[in-house]
Amino acid sequence: MFPEIEAYEEGLLDVGDGNRVHYSVAGNPEGKPALVVHGGPGSGTGPRARRVFDPEKYRIVLFDQRGCGRSLPHASDPAADMSVNTTARLIADMERLREHLGIDRWLLHGGSWGSTLILAYAEAHPSRVSEIVIASVTTTRRSETAWLYEGVRRFFPEAHERFRAGVDAPEDATGLELAAAYARRMEDPDLPVREKAAADWCAWEDAVLSGEGMGTPYTDRVDDARLAFVRICAHYFAHGAWLEEGALLRDAHRLAGIPGVLIHGRLDMAGPLDTAWELARAWPDAELHVVERAGHLGGGETRALILSALERFAKK
Secondary structure, three states: OOOOOOOOEEEEEEEEOOEEEEEEEEEOOOOEEEEEEOOOOOOOOOHHHHHHOOOOOEEEEEEOOOOOOOOEOOOOOOOOOHHHOOHHHHHHHHHHHHHHOOOOOEEEEEEEHHHHHHHHHHHHOHHHEEEEEEEEEOOOOHHHHHHHHOHHHHOOHHHHHHHHHOOOOOOOOOHHHHHHHHHHHOOOOOHHHHHHHHHHHHHHHHHHOHHHOOOOOOOOOOHHHHHHHHHHHHHHHHOHHHOOOOHHHHOHHHHOOOOEEEEEEOOOOOOOOHHHHHHHHHOOOEEEEEEOOOOOOOOHHHHHHHHHHHHHHHOO
């Protein structure tokens, strides 16, 4: 990876609905524009995300999606209005940021939830996207959410029992019902109730990724960052991300002409490979790389493939 660099521009962009989105720009002001679209939803971003880009060749834009990171209002504040935090509004925020920065077209890079938002944006505004690089492909179909919060329990029954108990859910509760139950808990006016729900949610997420040997990345989130992350995640998953089921795969033809690189670990328990496979079949300009020993969080080989793709696209 490239050395860490500082931003030469940053600010809070007023995107309406009382929200201000934090953004930063680093690298070469005359370089190829690239936007990093973080996961979660609600994870926020940080300077490490720039390190896969050659700073001499790229103009690197980071932004925190509504309610997380350094964007305001922060979703850890119970007064923050979640009704205006939706996929359509995030897409509009990205367009407003592009216009604010005077960018005509930009490369999009991200993974996990970030890949869902990348695909939704690119299908809505294909003329504004030069290339796409995605790791850990998801489209946030309700079937994918059902797998993550219900289906995969067959591998982690004891952890799932604790996850259900966190919201007093019955054994036959579906993944969507569990997401909705946690979303309700995260709106409770009592801070200890929200804190316990956030801790229980993160413990389940970590259990699903426990075979990857990466520690406890979700539980390691602390205080306001954890509260915002879980509140936003549960809010989006309970609503199917406000996307018609299968719409991103159905409309992948809108990506025609946009070169794409999809990178997915065969051992990804959180998001099985079939979604990446289906997307690659529906998007002729995308190439799929399956990393045999990687999971959802990737690793050295995944990172090398990202670096290679970004180096190749920097020359276009």
